[in-house]
Amino acid sequence: MKRDLYETLGVQKNADEKELKSAFRKLAMKYHPDRNPGDQEAEKSFKEINEAYETLKDPQKRAAYDRYGHAAFEHGGMGAGFGNGFAGGAGGFSDIFEDIFGEMMGGGRRRSAGGRERGADLRYNMEITLEEAFSGKTAQIRVPTSVTCDVCTGTGAKPGTSPKTCGTCQGSGRIRAAQGFFSIERTCPTCGGRGQTITDPCGKCHGQGRVMEERTLSVNIPAGIEDGTRIRLSGEGEAGLRGGPAGDLYIFLSVKPHEFYQRDGADLYCSVPISMTTAALGGKFDVTTLDGTKSRVTVPEGTQAGKQFRLKGKGMPVLRSNQTGDLYIQIQIETPQKLTKRQRELLQEFEQISSKENNPESTGFFARMKDFFDTLSD
Ligand SMILES: [Zn+2]
Numbered sequence: 001m002k003r004d005l006y007e008t009l010g011v012q013k014n015a016d017e018k019e020l021k022s023a024f025r026k027l028a029m030k031y032h033p034d035r036n037p038g039d040q041e042a043e044k045s046f047k048e049i050n051e052a053y054e055t056l057k058d059p060q061k062r063a064a065y066d067r068y069g070h071a072a073f074e075h076g077g078m079g080a081g082f083g084n085g086f087a088g089g090a091g092g093f094s095d096i097f098e099d100i101f102g103e104m105m106g107g108g109r110r111r112s113a114g115g116r117e118r119g120a121d122l123r124y125n126m127e128i129t130l131e132e133a134f135s136g137k138t139a140q141i142r143v144p145t146s147v148t149c150d151v152c153t154g155t156g157a158k159p160g161t162s163p164k165t166c167g168t169c170q171g172s173g174r175i176r177a178a179q180g181f182f183s184i185e186r187t188c189p190t191c192g193g194r195g196q197t198i199t200d201p202c203g204k205c206h207g208q209g210r211v212m213e214e215r216t217l218s219v220n221i222p223a224g225i226e227d228g229t230r231i232r233l234s235g236e237g238e239a240g241l242r243g244g245p246a247g248d249l250y251i252f253l254s255v256k257p258h259e260f261y262q263r264d265g266a267d268l269y270c271s272v273p274i275s276m277t278t279a280a281l282g283g284k285f286d287v288t289t290l291d292g293t294k295s296r297v298t299v300p301e302g303t304q305a306g307k308q309f310r311l312k313g314k315g316m317p318v319l320r321s322n323q324t325g326d327l328y329i330q331i332q333i334e335t336p337q338k339l340t341k342r343q344r345e346l347l348q349e350f351e352q353i354s355s356k357e358n359n360p361e362s363t364g365f366f367a368r369m370k371d372f373f374d375t376l377s378d
């Protein structure tokens with residue numbers, strides 16, 4: 001059994017428009033989902049409050065409700081004639097919410113005089129690999145969005161019927177009310193600012209003029225694209241309402257961190273650990289670059305940790321140009337661990353026959369450091 005609408009809003013049966021609105025505002029603020037995240041009870045109350053207010057603020061609907069109760073709005077019942085706004089589900093209820101709070105905040109929807117409304121912009125997050133950013137690709141994405149209803153061609157009215165000019169506002173979508181010395185203009189409560197009412201809603205879209213659909217779009221990702229790039233697909237967002245233009249679709253692109261390569265603009269960096277003996281004796285190794293080919297790196301004898309080798313033109317392509325960045329190989333030297341007895345003996349022997357020339361940096365380092373600070377304090 002549905003709750004009595006007056007009871008839901010906590011007002012008397014003879015409450016006037018002002019009392020209704022003020023009661024609704026208070027309750028809507030209290031139970032708004034943003035203030036009660038995850039609270040299902042609050043969400044339910046919020047919906048009930050919205051439904052109650054939407055009915056009672058409309059003199060026609062209120063009269064029908066007073067006379068027939070909830071039966072007035074059940075399918076095929078007395079309320080069938082009041083279609084507009086009721087069949088809208090979530091759409092209807094967010095509209096009404098915006099009307100009230102849009103006025104309060106001075107915002108609201110972008111509506112034109114004819115009730116045409118631009119569709120919302122959509123955001124789609126896409127993650128690609130560094131290899132994909134390197135070579136570019138064509139991605140197929142599936143976007144759930146609302147598209148113009150094909151049955152009523154977006155008017156929301158049953159084929160053969162057409163929306164009627166709203167009697168309350170004569171199609172302007174706004175009404176003026178005198179309040180003391182002031183005349184206040186506000187959104188027409190009957191048509192919700194659209195200027196038109198639909199008496200016979202389209203069966204497919206229930207008067208919304210749009211239906212939800214999943215569309216597949218082909219998106220061209222150019223080679224060299226950077227993390228954080230935003231791609232705009234004009235007109236691929238949500239369909240407009242009542243002939244309004246569609247919104248845009250924005251693709252927010254992020255590039256996954258790579259296991260081996262770090263990117264800085266068009267240049268790539270790769271940290272390569274080599275053994276102590278390779279660093280000392282010299283050697284060669286191959287790195288696989290993003291184009292899948294191998295590049296040989298020659299390490300000269302006596303290579304120190306932190307040494308960088310540049311592989312020219314082996315970095316990322318520069319967007320919309322034929323330039324390419326470089327790949328930098330950064331050398332790390334791995335100190336041998338878990339030595340066997342024999343290895344230890346060999347290294348100890350090596351140590352004994354080492355000279356200053358073998359280790360110019362470390363030899364006498366602490367003596368030099370001490371001298372430096374002693375001289376300062378003199
Ligand atoms: Zn339709």
Ligand SMILES: [Zn+2]
Nearest residue numbers: 166169188191
């Ligand atoms: Zn109106």
